[in-house]
Amino acid sequence: MNTSEITNLKPGDALPGRAYAPDNVQNFMYSAALWNAHRIHFDMPYATEVEGYPGIVMSGPMLGDWLTQCVIEWLDGTGQMTQLEYSNRKAAYIGETVTSGGRVLSVDHDKGSARLEVFIKNEAGDVIVPGTAVVAFDKA
Amino acid sequence: MSTAQQQLTLSEPDRKNAGSTDGLLSDDLLACIGRTSAPRTEIASRREIRKYSIATGWKKKEYLDGDEAPPLFHLALFWDMVELDKLTPDGVSIDELLPKFPLEKAMAGGLSIDYFRPIMAEDVLVATRTLTNIYEKSGSQGPIIFYEVVMRVETAAGELVLTEKTTRLLR
Numbered sequence A: 001m002n003t004s005e006i007t008n009l010k011p012g013d014a015l016p017g018r019a020y021a022p023d024n025v026q027n028f029m030y031s032a033a034l035w036n037a038h039r040i041h042f043d044m045p046y047a048t049e050v051e052g053y054p055g056i057v058m059s060g061p062m063l064g065d066w067l068t069q070c071v072i073e074w075l076d077g078t079g080q081m082t083q084l085e086y087s088n089r090k091a092a093y094i095g096e097t098v099t100s101g102g103r104v105l106s107v108d109h110d111k112g113s114a115r116l117e118v119f120i121k122n123e124a125g126d127v128i129v130p131g132t133a134v135v136a137f138d139k140a
Numbered sequence B: 001m002s003t004a005q006q007q008l009t010l011s012e013p014d015r016k017n018a019g020s021t022d023g024l025l026s027d028d029l030l031a032c033i034g035r036t037s038a039p040r041t042e043i044a045s046r047r048e049i050r051k052y053s054i055a056t057g058w059k060k061k062e063y064l065d066g067d068e069a070p071p072l073f074h075l076a077l078f079w080d081m082v083e084l085d086k087l088t089p090d091g092v093s094i095d096e097l098l099p100k101f102p103l104e105k106a107m108a109g110g111l112s113i114d115y116f117r118p119i120m121a122e123d124v125l126v127a128t129r130t131l132t133n134i135y136e137k138s139g140s141q142g143p144i145i146f147y148e149v150v151m152r153v154e155t156a157a158g159e160l161v162l163t164e165k166t167t168r169l170l171r
Helices: A003-007 A024-034 A044-050 A060-075 B003-007 B012-017 B046-055 B073-077
Strands: A079-087 A098-108 A113-121 A127-137 B040-044 B106-115 B123-139 B142-155 B160-170
Touching: A024 A060, A024 B046, A024 B073, A060 A079, A060 A098, A060 A113, A060 A127, A098 A127, B040 B073, B046 B073, B073 B123, B073 B160, B123 B160
Parallel strands: none
Antiparallel strands: A079 A127, A079 B106, A098 A113, A113 A127, B040 B123, B106 B160, B123 B142, B142 B160
């Protein structure tokens, strides 16, 4: 975004999203970065036969991170995210492609802030990770 | 009381939710509200930031270079680290802050974070976790226990970095 785009920002404006199709390598690297040994994220027989999942489960907070990427990439250095809320409502599995996105809910031009809706959707179009964020724009 | 300290207290609706002794929550269980972990200190090393940023697929150069941490990096930095014999068979560590709940099937939860300053490379950070609420609600498939944990992250100098409230559901 640039200064002109912030000035003209209005509710309903869309945040560009990204498609994510993590493979086992990325899912492993994410668990390793956290030091998370939860077997549903790397052990297929355990995930499917013991826990009853249809496949290897994408890490919930990795999906949450992709919400923040949607916000930060949209801001593109013009401000900061000051609040984030989200919940993991439904699991996603390795092999699926999920998509991030969002829209502007409200804008306070006097304060230089905006409230955003952000989401991760699965291939069926279900919102599996709904969230909201508040951003504060840098003073021009 | 500072602003951050106020965030650790229960809101009025939470107080009404807490304290129900008609269901699964005993007085002993509710007495655990307010339990706080020992402060944990970690260094936000450039290498750890880089590992996290690469694994999550960030494109922002400052994150990939490890100069500044992405917004959810603190989840990795303060993820529980225990010895092998402290892991359960499913590879999960037992959260020592939590009491034993009468329901154990963990369901989806939520996260709410207030940011006060970014995490920069080589910041020395201190995290303290507090169990701030336990309450019960009736669900269509039976009772659900909710619990909330607030993590407060400060610099070693005491500057507030973020507060995070995690809500978890047990069925």
